[in-house]
Amino acid sequence: MTIIPDLKYAKSHEWVKEEGGIATVGITDFAQDALGDVVFINLPEAGDEVVAGESFGDVESVKAVSDLVSPVSGIVKAVNEELIDAPEMLNSDPYGAWIIKVEQVTDREELLDADDYEALCAEEG
Amino acid sequence: MSELKRTQLYNAHLAAGATMVDFGGWEMPIQYPSGIVAEHLYTRKCCGIFDVSHMGRLLIEGPERLKFLQHVLTSNAAALTLNKAQYCIIPNENGGAVDDAYLYQFEEDRYLLVVNASNTDKDLAWFEPIVKNYDCKIRNISGETISIAVQGPESGKILAKLAGVEEVTEPARNNLSILDMEGHKVWVARTGYTGEPIGYEIFLKNEDADWIWNRLMELGAKPAGLGARDTLRMEAMLPLYGDEMGIDEEGNEMPIFGLALARFAVSFDECKGDFIGRKALEKQAAAQTAFREKRGTEADLVELPKRVRPIALKDRGVMRHGMEVFYQGEKVGYVTSATMIPYYKTEGEGAEAKLLEETGKRAIGIAFIRSDIPTNAEVEVDVRGKRLKAVIPLKHVANNVPPYVIPVIAQ
Numbered sequence: 001m002t003i004i005p006d007l008k009y010a011k012s013h014e015w016v017k018e019e020g021g022i023a024t025v026g027i028t029d030f031a032q033d034a035l036g037d038v039v040f041i042n043l044p045e046a047g048d049e050v051v052a053g054e055s056f057g058d059v060e061s062v063k064a065v066s067d068l069v070s071p072v073s074g075i076v077k078a079v080n081e082e083l084i085d086a087p088e089m090l091n092s093d094p095y096g097a098w099i100i101k102v103e104q105v106t107d108r109e110e111l112l113d114a115d116d117y118e119a120l121c122a123e124e125g
Numbered sequence: 126m127s128e129l130k131r132t133q134l135y136n137a138h139l140a141a142g143a144t145m146v147d148f149g150g151w152e153m154p155i156q157y158p159s160g161i162v163a164e165h166l167y168t169r170k171c172c173g174i175f176d177v178s179h180m181g182r183l184l185i186e187g188p189e190r191l192k193f194l195q196h197v198l199t200s201n202a203a204a205l206t207l208n209k210a211q212y213c214i215i216p217n218e219n220g221g222a223v224d225d226a227y228l229y230q231f232e233e234d235r236y237l238l239v240v241n242a243s244n245t246d247k248d249l250a251w252f253e254p255i256v257k258n259y260d261c262k263i264r265n266i267s268g269e270t271i272s273i274a275v276q277g278p279e280s281g282k283i284l285a286k287l288a289g290v291e292e293v294t295e296p297a298r299n300n301l302s303i304l305d306m307e308g309h310k311v312w313v314a315r316t317g318y319t320g321e322p323i324g325y326e327i328f329l330k331n332e333d334a335d336w337i338w339n340r341l342m343e344l345g346a347k348p349a350g351l352g353a354r355d356t357l358r359m360e361a362m363l364p365l366y367g368d369e370m371g372i373d374e375e376g377n378e379m380p381i382f383g384l385a386l387a388r389f390a391v392s393f394d395e396c397k398g399d400f401i402g403r404k405a406l407e408k409q410a411a412a413q414t415a416f417r418e419k420r421g422t423e424a425d426l427v428e429l430p431k432r433v434r435p436i437a438l439k440d441r442g443v444m445r446h447g448m449e450v451f452y453q454g455e456k457v458g459y460v461t462s463a464t465m466i467p468y469y470k471t472e473g474e475g476a477e478a479k480l481l482e483e484t485g486k487r488a489i490g491i492a493f494i495r496s497d498i499p500t501n502a503e504v505e506v507d508v509r510g511k512r513l514k515a516v517i518p519l520k521h522v523a524n525n526v527p528p529y530v531i532p533v534i535a536q
Binding site for chain 1: 155445509
């Protein structure tokens with residue numbers, strides 16, 4: 001399982017990368033592995049407000065549906081529309097297939113660094 | 126919590142990297158590292174192998190075995206000849222299902238009845254007070270034997286290679302044979318739960334488990350888990366006990382003739398006599414015929430309020446078990462099984478059909494809805510608070526011409 005050293009991680013298995021006031025959000029390798037084949041994604045639209053700790057969309061695998069939880073509060077600047085037709089990119093390249101970019105970030109969930117996130121994943125097995 | 130049961134192939138599943146889950150008290154592979162989508166598609170194009178050793182295998186032996194089976198099953202077991210199998214349902218007096226099963230006659234002097242894993246104990250308890258009245262016995266051989274479903278266009282060739290024969294059974298569904306494969310005795314049935322026009326279920330002694338599993342993989346078959354088994358059977362509209370038969374979401378018994386295939390599973394032949402549930406089933410059958418002939422009345426709705434039908438989502442989304450279905454604004458039932466199911470795009474039809482490299486996926490499944498809803502009806506499904514458009518097609522696949530299952534895409 002891959003964990004990228006310079007990203008931050010939410011306990012709900014989203015990764016976040018903050019750069020120049022923009023927070024890019026995706027799901028982790030652990031999350032995609034637990035979901036199995038992702039076959040559908042519901043995305044917000046640019047301009048929507050997202051709230052830290054609350055759902056901003058969902059991903060569905062063959063087996064089940066799972067909420068996407070935002071690690072930050074802010075306004076959606078962009079969504080990765082490629083995922084609508086190719087949600088399986090979340091399986092094949094979880095850290096490349098970003099889901100949303102958030103601007104005007106006002107709040108953050110308690111985020112873990114790579115080491116702590118690795119420990120969490122080990123605990124959840 | 127009681128310990129989960131394991132099949133003889135448990136270590137083989139772990140070695141293949143399977144994700145194991147609790148399935149009705151059994152620790153079974155839900156998927157292997159390639160994933161459900163790849164396993165589904167490989168079965169449709171080549172050959173998937175499924176460990177189905179968890180299912181109950183019961184031998185019915187003794188002079189009155191046929192008389193007993195005629196009483197407790199819906200099918201006409203007297204019509205079953207040596208080396209043939211038939212689908213059947215274990216009915217209750219109300220015309221509901223205790224379980225569904227497959228009856229095999231591999232040998233003159235006994236029948237093999239294969240039942241659902243999670244229902245095996247219930248079925249045995251159901252049979253116990255009945256079988257006492259007949260000069261025959263039920264012997265549970267589940268623990269001594271294994272079973273593997275070998276399914277897909279290449280399955281016949283793979284098994285033929287192992288047996289050193291041209292054809293492993295007569296070339297049609299429900300044929301059986303007992304073969305020697307590289308010195309191992311294998312009971313072969315041309316049956317399955319994937320909708321594949323070419324597919325087999327094989328039975329072996331426990332000690333042959335690792336040998337057969339490895340040989341099948343060496344010859345090009347790939348393991349597939351319960352996840353793909355579920356998507357394959359949904360696409361082919363094959364019912365699962367607990368979803369499409371048994372007790373519905375509202376606690377009512379689901380009528381056997383709610384299933385389209387009840388027509389083939391239930392026989393009212395005179396020689397079956399007054400079998401369990403016969404009277405109720407006769408009424409249901411008449412109502413099903415009326416609805417199929419588009420002349421169903423209010424009285425038919427009383428006998429057969431709902432039927433099991435295919436459903437295909439037209440809007441973007443995914444349907445799941447339990448979601449409500451609406452027709453002309455009125456709630457008419459619910460989704461019993463559904464997810465996003467992959468398929469190969471195809472070219473040509475029938476025996477000329479070819480699978481292309483390109484794949485698609487579609488949100489389809491099975492619904493239990495009011496019996497008078499016509500084919501091609503536009504319905505709505507409540508997908509987590511949103512009403513999405515769906516349709517009731519005639520079928521999801523065409524699978525009557527080997528070697529391929531051809532997807533029928535709802536318009």
